[in-house]
Amino acid sequence: MVVTNQKSMVQSYLEGVGWGLEQLREARTELREVSRDLKKAGLESDQNTEGGRSLERLREVSANHSQLLTAVSNLPRLYSVRSMVMETERLVESRRLLEAHAKLMDLEYLQDDILWQLNKAAGGALSTEDQEVVAKYFSGVRHLVDALGKELWAVVSSALALARQNPTPFVSAVRIVEREEALDQTLLEERGGGGGNSRPLPPGRPRCWRACFFKVLEEAVAARFRSVSYLHTRGPGLAGHLSALQHGIMADLATVRHLLEHCVPQQYKLTGAYLRASHRCLHAHLTQVSSWDLESGEIFAVLNWVLHIYNSPDMMGHPELVTEMEREELRPLISTEGLEQLQSKYVQSVRKSVSEWMHKALQVELQDWQRDQEPDTDHEGFYQTSLPTIITQMLEENARVALMIGESLRDQTIQMGLYEMENLLNRFREALVEFGKEHRRDLSNSKNKFYLHYLLASISNCIILKKSTESLQQQQSSQSAGQFTRTPPNPLAALDRAVRRACRLVMDQLLLDLKPFLPGLLTRPWLAQGDPTPKLCRVLERHLELYLRVRPPCRQRLQEEAQWLMVVEYVRALMQKRLVCRSGEERRQLAQQMLQDDQLFREIFHSLEGEGSAPEVNPLALLPVLAEFIRLKDPNMLTLEVSGLAAKYPDISEEHVSVLLEIRGDVSRDIKGAVLDLLEQSAPPLPVGYRPIFTDILVPPSTMAFCLPTAKCA
Numbered sequence: 001m002v003v004t005n006q007k008s009m010v011q012s013y014l015e016g017v018g019w020g021l022e023q024l025r026e027a028r029t030e031l032r033e034v035s036r037d038l039k040k041a042g043l044e045s046d047q048n049t050e051g052g053r054s055l056e057r058l059r060e061v062s063a064n065h066s067q068l069l070t071a072v073s074n075l076p077r078l079y080s081v082r083s084m085v086m087e088t089e090r091l092v093e094s095r096r097l098l099e100a101h102a103k104l105m106d107l108e109y110l111q112d113d114i115l116w117q118l119n120k121a122a123g124g125a126l127s128t129e130d131q132e133v134v135a136k137y138f139s140g141v142r143h144l145v146d147a148l149g150k151e152l153w154a155v156v157s158s159a160l161a162l163a164r165q166n167p168t169p170f171v172s173a174v175r176i177v178e179r180e181e182a183l184d185q186t187l188l189e190e191r192g193g194g195g196g197n198s199r200p201l202p203p204g205r206p207r208c209w210r211a212c213f214f215k216v217l218e219e220a221v222a223a224r225f226r227s228v229s230y231l232h233t234r235g236p237g238l239a240g241h242l243s244a245l246q247h248g249i250m251a252d253l254a255t256v257r258h259l260l261e262h263c264v265p266q267q268y269k270l271t272g273a274y275l276r277a278s279h280r281c282l283h284a285h286l287t288q289v290s291s292w293d294l295e296s297g298e299i300f301a302v303l304n305w306v307l308h309i310y311n312s313p314d315m316m317g318h319p320e321l322v323t324e325m326e327r328e329e330l331r332p333l334i335s336t337e338g339l340e341q342l343q344s345k346y347v348q349s350v351r352k353s354v355s356e357w358m359h360k361a362l363q364v365e366l367q368d369w370q371r372d373q374e375p376d377t378d379h380e381g382f383y384q385t386s387l388p389t390i391i392t393q394m395l396e397e398n399a400r401v402a403l404m405i406g407e408s409l410r411d412q413t414i415q416m417g418l419y420e421m422e423n424l425l426n427r428f429r430e431a432l433v434e435f436g437k438e439h440r441r442d443l444s445n446s447k448n449k450f451y452l453h454y455l456l457a458s459i460s461n462c463i464i465l466k467k468s469t470e471s472l473q474q475q476q477s478s479q480s481a482g483q484f485t486r487t488p489p490n491p492l493a494a495l496d497r498a499v500r501r502a503c504r505l506v507m508d509q510l511l512l513d514l515k516p517f518l519p520g521l522l523t524r525p526w527l528a529q530g531d532p533t534p535k536l537c538r539v540l541e542r543h544l545e546l547y548l549r550v551r552p553p554c555r556q557r558l559q560e561e562a563q564w565l566m567v568v569e570y571v572r573a574l575m576q577k578r579l580v581c582r583s584g585e586e587r588r589q590l591a592q593q594m595l596q597d598d599q600l601f602r603e604i605f606h607s608l609e610g611e612g613s614a615p616e617v618n619p620l621a622l623l624p625v626l627a628e629f630i631r632l633k634d635p636n637m638l639t640l641e642v643s644g645l646a647a648k649y650p651d652i653s654e655e656h657v658s659v660l661l662e663i664r665g666d667v668s669r670d671i672k673g674a675v676l677d678l679l680e681q682s683a684p685p686l687p688v689g690y691r692p693i694f695t696d697i698l699v700p701p702s703t704m705a706f707c708l709p710t711a712k713c714a
Contacts, residue, residue: 081107085140092147097155097172101179104144111138112202145204149212152176156213157220160252163259171263178265180209218277224248225285238289239301246305246315249278257320272324279330286333290342296349299342303405306333343409350398351416358424361390366431374450375457383457383549388464391424395468399475407477414472418489421469425462425494429501432458436505443512452509452543456550459502459558463551466495499554507561513539514569521573527589533597540566540604563605564693567619570597572697574626574663575656581665584633590663591631598623619693622649630664635671642675643682650684651692655699
């Protein structure tokens with residue numbers, strides 16, 4: 001059974017192979033027949049080509065004949081081209097634009113028709129030479145297009161003026177533009193496919209006069225900026241120029257909205273187009289203006305116009321324009337970076353002016369110091385000069401003007417003012433130092449008669465400037481604190497340095513006036529007669545009376561410093577050992593006279609208790625303590641007395657105590673040693689806030705040929 005199946009399968013394969021071979025033999029026979037037919041067709045084609053060449057000349061003659069036939073059939077119209085061109089030119093010159101455009105369209109139609117007929121007659125595209133012949137013949141048409149376009153754009157560019165008088169030419173121009181736009185669209189739809197059989201576009205098409213219309217409109221808007229020059233807009237002229245721009249643009253917009261908008265198709269959106277054009281031109285113009293070397297007033301005019309006037313209800317924020325402005329989504333007139341640069345230029349310009357004015361004010365102040373009369377006083381009776389008024393008003397006015405632009409500019413202006421204030425105060429302090437040196441060089445000079453008065457006026461001036469500085473700092477917004485890369489100005493520290501220097505000079509002058517009488521203190525004549533204490537008191541009274549001309553709190557500060565100085569000089573005189581007691585009675589008299597002096601001083605300084613806070617350590621309290629130390633009858637109690645003295649005045653040294661013991665004249669070597677040992681062992685540290693008084697008092701050197709180990713050699 002298996003063998004039978006295998007034989008059947010082999011037989012089937014053999015039959016298939018035989019059939020395939022038969023098909024191959026038939027295909028070879030057919031290929032031989034096709035090859036013979038192709039050779040025969042090739043021979044016949046070669047024979048036909050040679051015959052067609054003999055007809056080429058006939059074809060050329062036929063084409064020329066067709067072109068001549070076309071030319072002859074169009075001769076009447078061709079002869080009329082020149083006259084039509086001339087007539088159209090006259091219409092254009094007389095601004096009969098619609099009629100001129102109708103004639104021009106007839107001429108263009110004729111030109112296009114002739115070109116099409118010639119193309120058909122030529123059986124395809126015209127040769128370059130033929131095209132040049134036609135173009136030359138119809139060259140007048142091209143010139144007419146240019147002339148008509150020139151007139152149209154002249155009408156469009158003067159549309160704002162025409163609209164108020166006679167809008168008819170503008171309406172005609174718009175109608176022509178729309179006809180041209182419609183014709184462009186139709187021709188592009190019919191012939192713009194670019195296929196081999198499509199009719200070509202007429203010469204000069206598409207004309208795109210609608211796009212030209214808006215371009216000319218923008219050029220007309222830009223024309224008002226072309227005549228602006230740098231020289232004609234300097235100073236107040238720039239603000240006037242910007243004001244003229246505002247009124248001109250708003251008048252033009254009113255004309256566009258109420259007149260021209262009704263003369264154009266709705267899709268023109270002429271108001272929006274004019275807004276865009278005006279905005280672009282203003283952007284370019286203000287960019288140019290910003291690049292000029294402007295002064296602060298000019299920069300202010302530009303910033304105020306851009307940030308406030310342009311978007312105000314008087315201009316682009318007008319209710320009738322807000323919607324248009326929002327729809328256009330116009331970019332800022334000046335970029336954020338440009339505004340920052342302008343503000344920086346403004347601050348630098350103002351800084352230059354402020355610096356110059358401060359320098360002049362300081363020079364005037366220095367001249368005032370040389371006047372042979374007292375300083376002026378304000379309504380409260382305090383000394384003052386013109387310096388703080390000039391500086392304060394100038395900085396406040398600059399801050400107020402800058403705030404009209406914005407808080408950022410105000411903060412920058414205040415920051416600049418504080419820098420300049422700090423520089424001024426540093427120069428002011430240097431001038432005070434020089435003023436003091438000049439005074440000390442020639443004390444007999446009559447010009448120095450009011451030296452102290454002007455020092456006191458300077459202190460009052462600093463108080464006024466401090467209040468002005470604090471006011472300016474309070475005006476700054478909290479957000480501006482981290483905006484400045486430089487180290488923040490510190491005019492208050494400079495003020496404090498200037499006040500300290502002035503107060504030091506005042507105290508130097510007080511000491512200078514006291515010096516002639518200080519050598520007579522704590523001497524035998526003083527003990528007997530009390531002189532020169534009354535003279536010292538008169539000097540103090542005169543100075544303290546002048547200190548009342550100083551504004552608080554510096555008035556109290558001067559009074560306190562005068563008190564400290566008087567006590568220090570008094571104790572310094574005591575430390576000179578001009579008077580050493582010989583008996584208990586002399587110790588009593590010395591203590592009694594010291595207490596009388598203390599009472600005189602207290603009567604002079606009594607006003608301190610009612611003005612301001614009293615100092616933690618009252619220097620006048622030291623004199624009764626020292627008097628009690630000298631008056632003490634029992635020397636054995638001195639150890640306890642010194643302990644209390646050191647507790648109240650921890651800066652008292654062994655040298656000071658040693659001198660006090662010597663002045664008593666009754667202290668044995670053992671008691672003195674015990675007292676000094678106790679003082680050395682119990683020397684407390686200076687408490688926080690304690691103002692030393694003995695530290696400034698040096699003990700004179702001992703008359704002995706050697707120094708004790710615990711004493712300082714002066």
